[in-house]
Amino acid sequence: ETDAFLAAFQARIDAEEKIEPNDPMPEGYRRTLVRQIGQHAHSEIVGMLPEGNWVTRAPSLRRKVALLAKVQDEGGHGLYLYAAAETLGVSREEMTEQLLDGRAKYSSIFNYPTQTWADIGAIGWLVDGAAIMNQIPLCRCSYGPYARAMIRVCKEESFHQRQGYEIMMTLAQGTEDQREMAQDALNRWWWPSLMMFGPSDKDSVNSDQSMKWKIKRFTNDELRQKFIDATVPQAEKIGLTVPDPDLTWNEAKGGYDHGPIDWSEFKRVLKGEGPMNRDRIRARQKAWDDGAWVREAARAHAAKRQPAALA
Numbered sequence: 307e308t309d310a311f312l313a314a315f316q317a318r319i320d321a322e323e324k325i326e327p328n329d330p331m332p333e334g335y336r337r338t339l340v341r342q343i344g345q346h347a348h349s350e351i352v353g354m355l356p357e358g359n360w361v362t363r364a365p366s367l368r369r370k371v372a373l374l375a376k377v378q379d380e381g382g383h384g385l386y387l388y389a390a391a392e393t394l395g396v397s398r399e400e401m402t403e404q405l406l407d408g409r410a411k412y413s414s415i416f417n418y419p420t421q422t423w424a425d426i427g428a429i430g431w432l433v434d435g436a437a438i439m440n441q442i443p444l445c446r447c448s449y450g451p452y453a454r455a456m457i458r459v460c461k462e463e464s465f466h467q468r469q470g471y472e473i474m475m476t477l478a479q480g481t482e483d484q485r486e487m488a489q490d491a492l493n494r495w496w497w498p499s500l501m502m503f504g505p506s507d508k509d510s511v512n513s514d515q516s517m518k519w520k521i522k523r524f525t526n527d528e529l530r531q532k533f534i535d536a537t538v539p540q541a542e543k544i545g546l547t548v549p550d551p552d553l554t555w556n557e558a559k560g561g562y563d564h565g566p567i568d569w570s571e572f573k574r575v576l577k578g579e580g581p582m583n584r585d586r587i588r589a590r591q592k593a594w595d596d597g598a599w600v601r602e603a604a605r606a607h608a609a610k611r612q613p614a615a616l617a
């Protein structure tokens with residue numbers, strides 16, 4: 307890749323042009339997108355597991371319908387994202403193999419268990435809330451197919467966030483046990499939700515280049531700050547307490563100061579040692595193995611049709 311090629315590509319990025327699948331692009335740009343979109347797709351699919359765990363135990367028909375719709379949406383998001391990554395020349399099969407053998411990551415947040423019904427509220431409110439904060443800027447990502455996929459995904463995520471917050475609001479106004487259940491879920495999901503935004507800027511190896519290429523529009527810490535500033539008043543409004551004794555409003559910066567994040571926990575989860583990592587991969591492996599006959603049948607069908615297509 308010559309300097310002139312890289313400069314011409316950067317000039318397109320700087321002019322806010324969208325890069326499309328058949329456009330020339332630096333190999334690093336392609337690799338970064340495959341990594342990020344692939345990780346994002348895997349997160350959507352693995353993210354169906356903790357919530358799917360409560361579909362049969364939702365407390366009412368109305369809650370069950372909303373939860374089912376949400377879990378299906380996540381599956382749909384995964385599919386758009388795999389399709390977006392495929393425009394970069396990687397197959398869904400390859401991406402799935404990378405997930406199963408540990409080469410590709412998925413979001414740390416989905417390695418925590420859903421212990422009570424309030425966890426479904428907390429996930430919608432906090433996890434989908436954090437996902438929206440991260441994904442709204444991705445609607446302006448320089449890579450066209452990823453940016454366009456994000457527009458619809460964000461609309462659906464915003465419904466997810468509201469259904470989660472509404473569950474929390476209902477529990478917080480309920481009996482003392484229900485209020486405690488909501489507070490306990492907030493206590494367990496708060497810090498992992500902050501970790502979703504990725505390592506702090508000084509430890510984020512990919513941010514500088516991704517910002518230059520306008521794949522990312524904000525740094526990890528910037529988005530984390532926006533999320534905290536938006537979410538703390540929502541907790542206050544329903545009478546719940548964010549589990550951070552150091553949380554204080556900082557008038558000068560117009561945002562909250564927060565206590566230290568336990569990055570050793572984040573690293574453990576990324577290494578595969580979170581509470582649910584093994585279960586999540588086992589479930590995905592089983593789904594992949596159980597689907598082998600479908601892939602084989604599709605291949606056999608395609609092979610049978612080929613001579614006719616050529617004739």
Ligand code: ACO
Pocket residue numbers: 341342345346347349350353411412413414415433434437440501502503504505509510511512513516526576
């Ligand atoms: N969970 C797992 N891995 C993470 C997380 C996380 N929460 N945050 C960062 N990482 C990984 C990165 O993938 C990178 O590893 P890699 O180089 O092996 O891929 C490493 O930690 C260092 O992080 P960064 O240099 O900051 O990586 P990056 O610039 O890719 O930023 C981020 C990370 C913010 C997650 C970015 O990839 C992104 O915006 N992705 C799209 C959104 C997404 O994946 N959301 C998934 C959850 S939302 C949902 O599914 C509902």
